[in-house]
Amino acid sequence: MSQDKLQKFKQILSDNKQSLTKARLKTFELLLGSEPQSMNQLISRASGDVDRVSIYRNIELFESLGIARKVYIGWKYKVELSDIFTDHHHHLVCLSCGSVTDIEDEQHIEDFITSVAGKHDFAVKGHLFEIEGYCQLCTRSKAM
Amino acid sequence: MSQDKLQKFKQILSDNKQSLTKARLKTFELLLGSEPQSMNQLISRASGDVDRVSIYRNIELFESLGIARKVYIGWKYKVELSDIFTDHHHHLVCLSCGSVTDIEDEQHIEDFITSVAGKHDFAVKGHLFEIEGYCQLCTRSKAM
């Protein structure tokens, strides 16, 4: 399973004539099986193994290769593996505790995008869709 | 027209027991009738009149009062007046020329959000929805 992903990762690198380095592997592993993470989280989790600068450079590379993507949460972004590695999905972002919940993409969104794009003669490459608010726990505890 | 907006702005402030200061008025004016702007744009446009720190503080205030909102375009956020001052809308963002086209919110999105939020017991405060791709012109000229 995760083997597949690793394989796919290596494949993408080689397809693009990019070398497979220790730092890149580690960066990729940090992204595996986790919620979207901030740069800071990645950097501190990599601390000792990979320098913060390399994290930045590799995340940027991953993005350009379509390996990872950024999601906008609050006024900050976080990084997660792209749809190639996980099912395409969107998030419920809690403005209070910052928790991120995946939601099922009910296809509505996709269909809607296709129709709108059609009207405007727009060649869709991707989309952003995030819902912000307060999660169950925060709503309860703070009685907002 | 713009008078209405100014009126509404003042109303919101007083309803929330916030004073109407010179800096807040200027900050609000900077947001009027423009495309979403980055913090830097706002800060430099306000230069001489309002300090960068006050811009930050007031934009934050505006956001909490629902006067302004942030949109994430091209992986950096920008600020624009909220739906109270302009119609609620989303964007088609061209990755090539950077043009931003408003799209009609066909209500699909809203309904979908309501249903998903219900399932997760999530108190929605807002949402992000942007479509990225290539506009008609860029598609033609570059034959992508």
Added chain:
DNA sequence: CTGCTTGCAAATCTTTTGCATTGAA
């Protein structure tokens, strides 16, 4: 080997804080 990558240091932003002063109500 050879060039692409890294790590480190330092330069650049971008945002936040502390505090004395100013100004709105």
Added chain:
DNA sequence: TTCAATGCAAAAGATTTGCAAGCAG
């Protein structure tokens, strides 16, 4: 008058750059 809001300086954070040394191919 009185307390919230502002400006300034400076701290803290986040991101980028320059460059010599190290590693993948």
